[in-house]
């Protein structure tokens with residue numbers, strides 16, 4: 001499954017060969033913009049995303065242990081994943097029951113097959129699913145869906161004697177809802193004598209059954225036209241999500257991205273073959289990884305994310321300079337879970353001999369850490385940067401927000417004070433060392 005951006009692999013190679021970071025970033029950004037526009041991504045969107053990447057790449061510090069170039073690549077990756085609908089798995093769980101899904105898309109997109117695939121998917125998820133055959137333009141569609149329904153054990157509502165698709169759709173939905181079905185999927189026509197007639201029919205069905213979700217089914221191999229097709233459907237019946245079919249085989253799938261760009265809707269599933277089980281929840285990360293063609297990019301991004309929570313050089317500098325805030329404490333708490341690098345860093349500095357606070361009974365550690373993290377999470381930005389402002393009423397609010405006893409907030413603030421003092425001590429000593437010059441051995445300095 002290879003989507004758009006084939007040229008980016010070369011751009012990445014060029015990027016890694018380049019000596020100057022900023023220049024290399026600019027070059028890569030230009031290439032990326034071109035590729036995005038070439039794949040029908042809306043110009044503004046392409047501009048916006050590249051601007052964001054550039055801004056992050058030039059202002060954000062890579063965590064210790066991650067090279068600047070790896071950092072950059074992980075930023076590109078993250079932003080592309082966002083463009084394709086976010087890094088988390090798309091929400092495929094119906095928000096309520098019954099959940100009425102209306103499929104729209106052109107004939108040949110694989111809509112009927114997809115209706116069955118989707119029904120099968122939800123059936124396996126444990127839902128009671130019904131299918132409605134509302135494609136009255138192509139008479140064979142009803143039989144096709146009925147056969148598929150039999151194959152997967154999902155009932156199909158249809159009536160070949162009724163020509164009015166709106167009537168079938170609303171009757172079918174009513175039928176299943178009354179019987180307590182939880183997910184109802186409507187297959188619709190993909191062709192009419194005139195395009196306007198098709199769109200008008202979609203609009204009428206939609207306003208009659210009021211679906212909870214309208215899914216655009218789009219053929220992954222159609223490329224450039226996808227943008228206009230998706231846009232037309234979206235203007236008629238607002239698209240909530242997208243299923244891209246036929247991503248098996250040689251499809252380049254450029255249409256997928258264009259459809260996302262035209263509708264702002266995320267891709268939820270992909271079709272990977274003719275059989276009902278050739279169907280998957282879409283994972284943007286998987287796709288972008290392939291697109292960027294950088295060996296184990298997911299591994300890289302994972303590593304960066306993990307390291308990101310630990311202390312950066314700047315954090316350590318801040319601590320050494322006596323600048324401490326709750327954000328640093330947060331990182332320290334998180335890293336404490338993994339052996340505490342701050343502690344290690346401090347211990348590696350000879351002659352400091354500082355007793356490090358946060359001496360918590362290991363048994364309590366896990367529990368306390370999770371409470372403290374919740375406490376920090378419910379602080380405002382001002383409070384994070386300047387915990388000194390936390391008075392009684394703020395303290396109460398924070399505890400309530402974190403769902404913990406106020407005692408935990410107080411304790412954390414006490415620990416914070418200790419760390420702050422330590423941070424100031426470090427600063428003093430560092431200054432002292434500086435004054436003493438190089439003639440002295442660091443080890444000669446005894447801790448007070």
Ligand SMILES: Nc1nc2c(ncn2[C@@H]2O[C@H](COP(=O)(O)OP(=O)(O)OP(=O)(O)O)[C@@H](O)[C@H]2O)c(=O)[nH]1
Pocket residue numbers: 105106107108109110111112113114135138141188189190191245246247248249270271272273274278
């Ligand atoms: N390789 C492959 N073929 C698919 C996929 N999805 C559907 N097809 C095939 O595409 C062809 C058209 O699909 P149909 O399910 O008939 O869909 P349709 O023509 O859009 O349906 P209508 O809109 O009802 O006319 C069929 O031969 C399907 O088997 C897929 O993910 N991969």
